Amino acid sequence: MTKYLFNLILLILTVTVACTDNKKREVENHWPHAGITYEIFIQSFYDSNGDGIGDINGVIKKLDHVKELGANAIWFMPIKESPSYHKYDVTDYKKIHPDYGTLEDFKNLLDEAHKNDIKIVIDMIINHTSNQHPWFLESKKGRDNPYRDYYVWAQKDTIADFINKKAITLDSDNIRQWHDPGLGEDYYYGFFYGGMPDLNFDNPKVREEIYEIGRFWLEDVGVDGFRLDAAKHIFPDDRPEDNHAFWKEFRDRMEKIKPDIYLVGEVYDKKEIVAPYLPGLPALFNFDFHYTLIESYQKGDGMLLAKKQKEVLDFYQGITDEFIDATFSSNHDQPRLLNSLEENPRKLKQAINILMTMPGAPYLYYGEEIGMLGKKPDENIREPFLWDLKNNDKGRTTWIEPVYSIDETVTPLAIQKSMSTSYFNHYKQIIKLRNTNRALALGELELYQGELPKPIMAFFRNHEDQELFVVHNLSDLEHRIDAPEEYGTTIYAYGNAVLEGNSIILPAYSSLILKY
The missing domain is CATH 3.20.20.80 (Glycosidases)
Known part of the structure; x- marks a missing residue:
């Protein structure tokens, strides 16, 4: 199959x-x-x-x-x-x-x-342009070019300690942020990689x-x-x-x-x-x-x-x-x-x-x-x-x-x-x-304060005259919890979740929303 x-x-x-x-x-x-x-x-x-x-x-x-x-x-x-x-x-x-x-x-x-x-x-x-952007093509022509300061440049000897940076960040795996355009003297800054030189917002x-x-x-x-x-x-x-x-x-x-x-x-x-x-x-x-x-x-x-x-x-x-x-x-x-x-x-x-x-x-x-x-x-x-x-x-x-x-x-x-x-x-x-x-779109978030099995997520969403109780079972086992008082109307059930009397039955990976 x-x-x-x-x-x-x-x-x-x-x-x-x-x-x-x-x-x-x-x-x-x-x-x-x-x-x-x-x-x-x-x-x-x-x-x-x-x-x-x-x-x-x-x-x-x-x-x-x-x-x-x-x-x-x-x-x-x-x-x-x-x-x-x-x-x-x-x-x-x-x-x-x-x-x-x-x-x-x-x-x-x-x-x-x-x-x-x-x-x-x-x-x-x-934050950056392409290294093929006309501004950068002008900027790398020399220190006196009018577009030079559109980007961040530094002489090689002033950034020796930073050229081979080894740290990475949450949003970039790049470990080299200073780049040589091919002349070996001045380097430009590109946080993400050499093809994206950073603009100079100063x-x-x-x-x-x-x-x-x-x-x-x-x-x-x-x-x-x-x-x-x-x-x-x-x-x-x-x-x-x-x-x-x-x-x-x-x-x-x-x-x-x-x-x-x-x-x-x-x-x-x-x-x-x-x-x-x-x-x-x-x-x-x-x-x-x-x-x-x-x-x-x-x-x-x-x-x-x-x-x-x-x-x-x-x-x-x-x-x-x-x-x-x-x-x-x-x-x-x-x-x-x-x-x-x-x-x-x-x-x-x-x-x-x-x-x-x-x-x-x-x-x-x-x-x-x-x-x-x-x-x-x-x-x-x-x-x-x-x-x-x-x-x-x-x-x-x-x-x-x-x-x-x-x-x-x-x-x-x-x-x-x-x-x-x-x-x-x-x-x-x-x-x-x-x-x-x-209540789901605009309501305040209030956490359920009672005892819960570890895989259960439960919270209230309240907006003006609508009050909802939301519960999700994030496990592959069935769980049961007590429903909050007076939350007796089901507006949504997924995965065979059901309210029986005062008990909420939550099969594996199920969700239930009750209205006050």
Whole structure:
């Protein structure tokens, strides 16, 4: 029996979902504060012209998928001109990469997305450029070049102790940050690698260039916001206050152009380092959530994530009450979620239950909703989306030969749509549940204080007149707990979880939500 057929049978046999609350609730859009954003790598998404590479017109063709899923916004990984497949090394900040289409194509995409009430956020890579960017090509010509100070340069003898740095960081395995352009005298700084020289933000001209780029995309093109890559590296780690000040200045300049701009930052670190960026970057990715979610399954510790999330939210609240907690279960830099969860379908479905029942503004990574697979290197975490069986899939991209997400291991979307127990239909259902219950989207998080078996996660979500009790069993054994008093109506049950009298019965990897 192929792994493909095995997965189909496992999906059907192991999952039972029920929604028993009959009260009709309207679907609401809570973006940006608690809405759902769908991350797309255009290269792998949908190929509309047959060249093997995903493109902007392909995204337009598949906007109905994003809408059907229940997402409120799209975050595009880099779309600008670049020499690499990933495009995090920009050569022209005001041009769309020709593989993806034209600026007019992108404006058409914006129009169509906005007609469908879908906001558009683009990756803004300003910490560094490509080493093929015209600014850098000028900068390396000599010390007297007017673009010299657009980048960070140092004479070799002044940085001898740093040239062969051996330490790595959470967001980079690079152990060499000073790079020789070939002359042997002056070295330039590139935190991630030599092909991405860092811009010099001590230079006011550089800052003005960046603000003009922001203005262009907001005013001339019309995007709704930016995801700011490598936000903690604008200045070196020993200058965090300068980083914080820059992002406040950046936010101020962008809000003068677009008062309701959405800014989400990548600050890849623990909460104590992340939180001070909030005044400049009102939304920040919650890396603690991602790692603790996986750790909770590995340790069989249900309350580990709930306690961590409560700790993070309370800590952020101490900095500012105007913050957006951008939670995520996986992204383009992490192994696919299903791989991280031992390729267990029940764990994947429950993990999205957890994401959608916790506070925050959740991000979904394309393909996660059909159970795509992928491990490092990064290219194999960004493999082509499977729209249909290969012989019928007109839009499947072919720029890379996939290793993990193929028809034999992943059920394509067209097949999943007809399966009531598929990943896709599960994602749709739990997203709709969140979007129709304000307590799940907007409610405060209150931890359950009673005694619990170690694998059980339990918490309350309360908003105005709606009070919910949420419980998940993160183990492969059945557990029973007492239901809180007067929480007697089931609004959601997954994996045969059930309320019997005052007892909650939780089979392996099941979830239950009760209403007060």
